[in-house]
Amino acid sequence: MTGKDKRTMQPMERDSSGTPFNAAGDKPNAPPISVSTESPFSWADLLLVANASGRITAAHGNWRGFTGHGTEDLAGLWLRDVMDGTAVEELLTTPRNGVRRAPVCVRLIAENGNQLEARAAAVAVAPLDGTCIGIRMTPTQSSQEPREMSSGASSRAGLARSAARGIATGTSALSILGFSAPSEFAAGAVSDWTWQTCLQALDGRIRGQFAGCGSVTRLNDNLYAIEHDPHCDVTAMCDEIEGVGKHYDDSAPSWNAVCAGVNDCVPPGTEQDELTKALICSLARLGEVSSFSTTDFQGNIARLLQESIADVRGFEQMLDGKGFGVVYHPVLNARSGLPLYVEALCRFHADSGASPFRRLAFAEQTGLVHLFDAAMVRHILSRMAEAGGSAAASSIAINISAASLENTSFAGLLHEVLQASSVPPERVVFEITQAERIADIDKASAFVHDLRHRGHRVCLDDLSAGSVSFEYLSRIDVDYVKLDGGAVSRARNAAKGRAFLSALTDLCRRIGTQTIAEMIDERETLEFVRECGVSYVQGFLFGKPTEHLQQAASMPATGYFATRGQDQPLP
Numbered sequence: 001m002t003g004k005d006k007r008t009m010q011p012m013e014r015d016s017s018g019t020p021f022n023a024a025g026d027k028p029n030a031p032p033i034s035v036s037t038e039s040p041f042s043w044a045d046l047l048l049v050a051n052a053s054g055r056i057t058a059a060h061g062n063w064r065g066f067t068g069h070g071t072e073d074l075a076g077l078w079l080r081d082v083m084d085g086t087a088v089e090e091l092l093t094t095p096r097n098g099v100r101r102a103p104v105c106v107r108l109i110a111e112n113g114n115q116l117e118a119r120a121a122a123v124a125v126a127p128l129d130g131t132c133i134g135i136r137m138t139p140t141q142s143s144q145e146p147r148e149m150s151s152g153a154s155s156r157a158g159l160a161r162s163a164a165r166g167i168a169t170g171t172s173a174l175s176i177l178g179f180s181a182p183s184e185f186a187a188g189a190v191s192d193w194t195w196q197t198c199l200q201a202l203d204g205r206i207r208g209q210f211a212g213c214g215s216v217t218r219l220n221d222n223l224y225a226i227e228h229d230p231h232c233d234v235t236a237m238c239d240e241i242e243g244v245g246k247h248y249d250d251s252a253p254s255w256n257a258v259c260a261g262v263n264d265c266v267p268p269g270t271e272q273d274e275l276t277k278a279l280i281c282s283l284a285r286l287g288e289v290s291s292f293s294t295t296d297f298q299g300n301i302a303r304l305l306q307e308s309i310a311d312v313r314g315f316e317q318m319l320d321g322k323g324f325g326v327v328y329h330p331v332l333n334a335r336s337g338l339p340l341y342v343e344a345l346c347r348f349h350a351d352s353g354a355s356p357f358r359r360l361a362f363a364e365q366t367g368l369v370h371l372f373d374a375a376m377v378r379h380i381l382s383r384m385a386e387a388g389g390s391a392a393a394s395s396i397a398i399n400i401s402a403a404s405l406e407n408t409s410f411a412g413l414l415h416e417v418l419q420a421s422s423v424p425p426e427r428v429v430f431e432i433t434q435a436e437r438i439a440d441i442d443k444a445s446a447f448v449h450d451l452r453h454r455g456h457r458v459c460l461d462d463l464s465a466g467s468v469s470f471e472y473l474s475r476i477d478v479d480y481v482k483l484d485g486g487a488v489s490r491a492r493n494a495a496k497g498r499a500f501l502s503a504l505t506d507l508c509r510r511i512g513t514q515t516i517a518e519m520i521d522e523r524e525t526l527e528f529v530r531e532c533g534v535s536y537v538q539g540f541l542f543g544k545p546t547e548h549l550q551q552a553a554s555m556p557a558t559g560y561f562a563t564r565g566q567d568q569p570l571p
Helices: 065-067 083-094 153-169 185-187 192-209 234-246 271-289 299-318 358-366 369-387 410-419 441-452 467-475 483-491 497-510 525-529 549-553
Strands: 013-014 046-050 056-061 098-108 115-125 130-137 172-180 214-222 222-228 257-263 324-335 339-348 396-401 427-433 456-463 480-482 516-518
Touching: 046 483, 046 516, 056 065, 065 098, 065 222, 065 456, 065 467, 083 115, 083 130, 098 192, 098 483, 115 324, 130 214, 153 172, 153 222, 153 271, 172 299, 172 441, 234 257, 257 299, 271 299, 271 358, 299 358, 299 369, 324 369, 324 549, 339 369, 358 369, 358 410, 369 396, 369 410, 396 483, 427 441, 441 456, 480 483, 480 497, 483 497, 483 525
Parallel strands: 339 396, 396 427, 427 456, 456 480, 480 516
Antiparallel strands: 046 056, 046 130, 098 115, 115 130, 172 222, 172 257, 214 222, 324 339
């Protein structure tokens, strides 16, 4: 009878007794292990079963193809005979039945003596009376990429929400576990393989320690956030971390591990929703840390949380319109100087206690930038309605972050704001900023299509000449694209820059999209983009952003456009 291996989908033959063997003739010495797509080892290239003493009792997979060993030759050998001994102890100390030990770096010893780098994970399985070890070869020996073990923004946000709820109800605690690598690693005294092996081992031990009784999120190579039972002693992990390097390399020095409890850092009276946002921000900022000091670690974590809470409160005030103002900067016809529209730019008040970068960084880190964008739209529409039909109430562009497009609730929120406004849609332009960060192009395209269908014009901001930009142009129908100022500057200074920029403007014109060049701060740059066929321009050459809409609409000073007020055909 012929079947197929569920991982490789390669045919597996059976002999007259029904025992499977592969095309190389390797015949297992024990009943096959069932590996379904739900198995923790569905990613494995090779499988081993070993008893508590480390002796191999069964082997499966194409061992001969990878190592030269036949599966029938492996049964009865010690794990140390086919695997670098530094990882054997780690794999055999699986905490409890059915709990997987996270992957660690290993070296397999081939029949010819060569060592092959791989990753191995283990799980104790009672019916097999031993430990099942799944082995994944590195990309140099296997076409399949290894799994990434670091945690992303979604994991941090989920942990923050759960921890905030647990802290508020007293049912759980949150701790930050950190360890600093010894200076020998930075000096190159210890091999990269030992470094990666130590990190994998640390990750496995931390996750294994809290399996079933806590939630672990890896913030970066050196920091972990752990939600756990309030009575659990997380500091015990520090002792294990400090000596773990010795298991893999006798030359590896001890690490310095520290732990900080978050519960005690929360100010009295902090609301759960406020704490959730502050934790999301704090964990995101910790994830961006490349190095940290173990001195006063508890105090540093407390200060970080307090800063995040202050940012939450400042952000809430900002949404109410109390923390920011608006300045205006026009986009002008490159030939005539007539305004196409006026861009509204956010400016934070000096007394708000934070820089614009910090406020916007907070909004992005917490996934709340869509709320800020909606507040800006509401604020600008209100000002436009107050201006009525005066000349000052010309078309105004409002910025929307590409990150907001990823939020499932933003489209509905924006629709509510637009529906409540009396401003005609043709006078409202939307500029999608940080276009290079659009993750879901189809979703962004649908969002833009809906805005244009309602009568709004749309501009893609910060476009460069890269391949990603061409994909945006081919899949997202917009009215304008704003060329990144840095890209324009580089084109001006490059030997072939004029040709490339001219080709890009010609492409845009052919697909019905007009181009805007930003950061036009010198007359020479204005002449350059004109020669390259750019339709519209924006920059300090024509005046700086102003709080007065009428003044922005009447820019620029004379001298740059000989036919100011007499519209000329666009290039």
